Amino acid sequence: MSRHLRAIALAAAVQATAAFLPAAVSAGSLQPNELGRVMILEYHKVDQPEGRWTRTPANFRGDLERLWERGYRLVALNDLLDGRITVLLGTTPIVLTFDDSSPGQFRLIEQDGNWVPDPDCAVGILEAFERRHPEFGRAATFFVLPGADPPNRLFNQKDLAGRKLQYLAAHGYEIGNHTLWHANLAKYPASVVSRQLATAQEWIQRHVPGYRIRTLALPMGAYPQDIRWAIEGAEGQAAYHHDAVLMVAGGAAPSPHARVFDPYHLPRIQALESELSHWLGYFERNPQERYVSDGDPSVITVPPGTLDKARRSPGAKVVERP
């Protein structure tokens, strides 16, 4: 398709879907930019009261509402790593992560003889939101601690730990490595680092056999002395290989289509009120920095003059926005 025809097609597609898009997009201020940045949010406790490491259930619902209204849509971390972003034209992918497997992230309650997510835990809140807004999507990565002391050992319902991990794996969520018991990996030799990571994986896989853990969130953001220990290693029969290593801070991440994207140093944004407001405001004021989808996963649309900033990926062609 010629540039001109492509521009017309894009404009028509924006108009056709305008009814589903946030105001800024339908007003035409958000043009596709798949080299824009993506926020990876980092939650800890979902509980009372609100605090440095705690978001209340009401505030977490409010976060989802704000993201939805501003045109953000959930994508899975592993899909982001693979550059497989399938959100609709004019919308922006966002990744949710939850560290430390605290109880309010995922609590099961019994209802008519079935175990269902508590409507006030993060999983319950996410699913209720998705029922109201199916296009928001469902995705989140849980960086769990299989060997921590209560209440952080696998969400703190001992007899339901396996059921929960299986639920996550089967319902569109991801499970990530966060070490066995929140070890500060900067302090240990290679043997301890690999034992922490391999054993954490092994204990998770006891509940979800064969589950492939692709990502590691560093406790306290502390890298081991040699980054290679975080990426791959083994302890006995258990070998691990991580496709990404996540930090605890650093702001919005580069686009996975950008040459500068570094999966072993993925920055995150802590989901506190101050940080969230800062970054939502930042992208309102700087819409040109935000990842905005062209709606076609087989085409990577980049701003004029930036072709050299994109990396080539098999199965997708990179084109300049007209």
Ligand SMILES: [Zn+2]
């Ligand atoms: Zn942690």
